[in-house]
Amino acid sequence: MSEKMPIKALEQQLEDVISVKLKDQRIFRGHLTRCDMYMNLTLAEAEEMENEQILAKYGQILIRGNNILWIQIPE
Amino acid sequence: MSEKMPIKALEQQLEDVISVKLKDQRIFRGHLTRCDMYMNLTLAEAEEMENEQILAKYGQILIRGNNILWIQIPE
């Protein structure tokens, strides 16, 4: 897989904090610990967010990639 | 399949208690007894949860992976 693939931009963020927007409009924030080419990913210290407020804390979660709208990743 | 794949984080939890959020917003909690790469999985002593309350108990259930939003897994 070429280094120029969009998914590579995600892989380069391992251990960084990312925000993941799901199709049901929920946002999860946490440290990216694993990801694959389907955008399946795991977050550590995962938090569910709403308007910059923390709604819930989940520890480690595995998000199924096909539910993801977009991912905010550090530059 | 590499040990770094997100789905491997699930496989490492066999027999542990996980919580599974479905696309219809229901949450199921139980002991993970089987899983595959599509996130199809079986839970033993499965409970349907709402606001930390138990809505129903189902014994063993098989959840179809494509309905899963995310899975909370122990760290």
Place this chain on the structure above:
Amino acid sequence: MSEKMPIKALEQQLEDVISVKLKDQRIFRGHLTRCDMYMNLTLAEAEEMENEQILAKYGQILIRGNNILWIQIPE
């Protein structure tokens, strides 16, 4: 297909009574007579259920696997 696959837990229930929850929230109960890896399955003496009450009886039905949320199977 490994014996540890989730779908194998279903195959082991042939002839047993299972409950199948569909994406449109309907529940069907019946004797599992056939199933495949897509969770397509046939039930004999199939009943549509609501709150533990029988809504309708259908004899033999073939359920398309991609409509299934989860399946309650005997332990």
Place this chain on the structure above:
Amino acid sequence: MSEKMPIKALEQQLEDVISVKLKDQRIFRGHLTRCDMYMNLTLAEAEEMENEQILAKYGQILIRGNNILWIQIPE
């Protein structure tokens, strides 16, 4: 394809009357004249049903399999 596959239970009903429930909750009843492994099928003398009443008659229809929830088939 093994004789034990769920779709085989459908193929055995060629010429028989079946009822097909679609995802938009409509029910069609007619003589099964063709079917394939995706559950694409044709019905002759097809009728659209509601509460056991006939809403409309269509002659021959081809139903796209991916819209099917379940099929009631004679035993």
Place this chain on the structure above:
Amino acid sequence: MSEKMPIKALEQQLEDVISVKLKDQRIFRGHLTRCDMYMNLTLAEAEEMENEQILAKYGQILIRGNNILWIQIPE
């Protein structure tokens, strides 16, 4: 592809008038001029129908197969 496949019943109607019901509940009627195995198809002199009334005329349209619920075809 076997002559007994459901899609073959469609191919046999080339040039005939068919009615196509889409998932958004619209019905299109026209002369079938092309079709493929995904049920992608073109209609000539296509009309959008509601309760047997003509809502709009479109000339030639190409319908994407995955939107189709069912097709009424002459016997």
Place this chain on the structure above:
Amino acid sequence: MSEKMPIKALEQQLEDVISVKLKDQRIFRGHLTRCDMYMNLTLAEAEEMENEQILAKYGQILIRGNNILWIQIPE
């Protein structure tokens, strides 16, 4: 790919004005400049239409094929 495939009817319209109806019921009109077998396509001088009125002008747009309901093409 056979010349009789429905998608070929689209390819024959390169540079012509087509109207594309999307699943969210929006209609886009423009000069077809590129298309592929998934119905991904680009329109030049693209306009969003409602009741024959122009709602917005977008210049060049790329439409993802899986959102397309149907395409009106000149005869």
Place this chain on the structure above:
Amino acid sequence: MSEKMPIKALEQQLEDVISVKLKDQRIFRGHLTRCDMYMNLTLAEAEEMENEQILAKYGQILIRGNNILWIQIPE
């Protein structure tokens, strides 16, 4: 992949500003930095827009291609 493929029109815009309309009707605008054949793409200096107003700024985002309705690209 042929130079005439629709996705090629996107690849030619690397570094340019594009607008991406998602299925949930949100619009994102930013500099296209990566894209692949599924329309997965990354935007730098990404902004969420509504009626030509900026709703939010996200820095770098990765958009999952299957959520995209259409992309406005410079000519």
